[in-house]
Amino acid sequence: DIVMNQSPDSLAVSLGERATINCKSSQSVLNRSNNKDYLVWYQQKPGQPPKVLIHSASTRESGVPDRFSGGGSGTDFTLTISSLQAEDVAVYYCQQYYVTPCTFGQGTKVEIK
Amino acid sequence: QVQLVQSGAEVKKPGASVKVSCRASGHTFSTDHLHWVRQAPGQGLEWMGIISPKSGSTSYAHKLQGRVILTRDPSTSTVYMELSSLRSEDTAVYFCAREAVRGLYYFDYWGQGTLVTVSS
Numbered sequence: 001d002i003v004m005n006q007s008p009d010s011l012a013v014s015l016g017e018r019a020t021i022n023c024k025s026s027q028s029v030l031n032r033s034n035n036k037d038y039l040v041w042y043q044q045k046p047g048q049p050p051k052v053l054i055h056s057a058s059t060r061e062s063g064v065p066d067r068f069s070g071g072g073s074g075t076d077f078t079l080t081i082s083s084l085q086a087e088d089v090a091v092y093y094c095q096q097y098y099v100t101p102c103t104f105g106q107g108t109k110v111e112i113k
Numbered sequence: 114q115v116q117l118v119q120s121g122a123e124v125k126k127p128g129a130s131v132k133v134s135c136r137a138s139g140h141t142f143s144t145d146h147l148h149w150v151r152q153a154p155g156q157g158l159e160w161m162g163i164i165s166p167k168s169g170s171t172s173y174a175h176k177l178q179g180r181v182i183l184t185r186d187p188s189t190s191t192v193y194m195e196l197s198s199l200r201s202e203d204t205a206v207y208f209c210a211r212e213a214v215r216g217l218y219y220f221d222y223w224g225q226g227t228l229v230t231v232s233s
Binding site for chain 1 (some may be wrong): 159226
């Protein structure tokens with residue numbers, strides 16, 4: 001199975017400041033046939049199911065604020081919140097869907113400093 | 114609007130089985146693959162398996178092979194997840210989720226989750 005490792009485990013950022021979460025996969029999740037990275041980011045708030053923010057490593061889902069952006073390729077990825085808002089307090093997960101079983105990172109908890 | 118509505122919380126004893134339902138609406142039930150993902154308390158997410166509502170074909174996480182069965186009832190647009198030989202480590206919130214793009218195992222709609230507690 002592909003192991004997904006996120007860092008840091010938790011992050012405290014001031015309102016309006018940038019938050020960056022890293023995700024590293026144990027093997028590449030790049031599909032060379034279409035040059036797409038099979039990596040998705042979710043946001044999960046307490047008591048709720050995850051919500052997809054970004055797929056294909058960098059494609060924002062419809063309705064997701066543009067302060068959320070994804071980057072990286074191959075084995076190293078980032079999720080950036082450019083200007084943290086109060087409603088962004090949540091746990092963020094990366095997940096690869098290149099290989100079955102799909103696997104998730106352990107999560108990064110984002111809080112307000 | 115796609116909706117996945119799951120059955121209520123369950124408390125089971127070790128060794129017992131549990132069956133959780135997930136009723137789909139707002140989309141074509143027969144065309145969208147549905148998955149099950151679980152989340153132990155305070156822990157991360159674990160993929161359990163997939164079912165094709167049209168054909169009933171399934172695939173399971175290796176770790177759960179032999180203990181999990183996914184089924185569906187097209188007449189009620191409902192899929193079911195049954196987990197047997199329950200252990201304390203099966204205590205988790207169980208989610209059904211819709212595959213966002215056919216063949217790509219990421220999920221755009223999720224059920225609200227069903228807490229299964231395994232305790233003697």
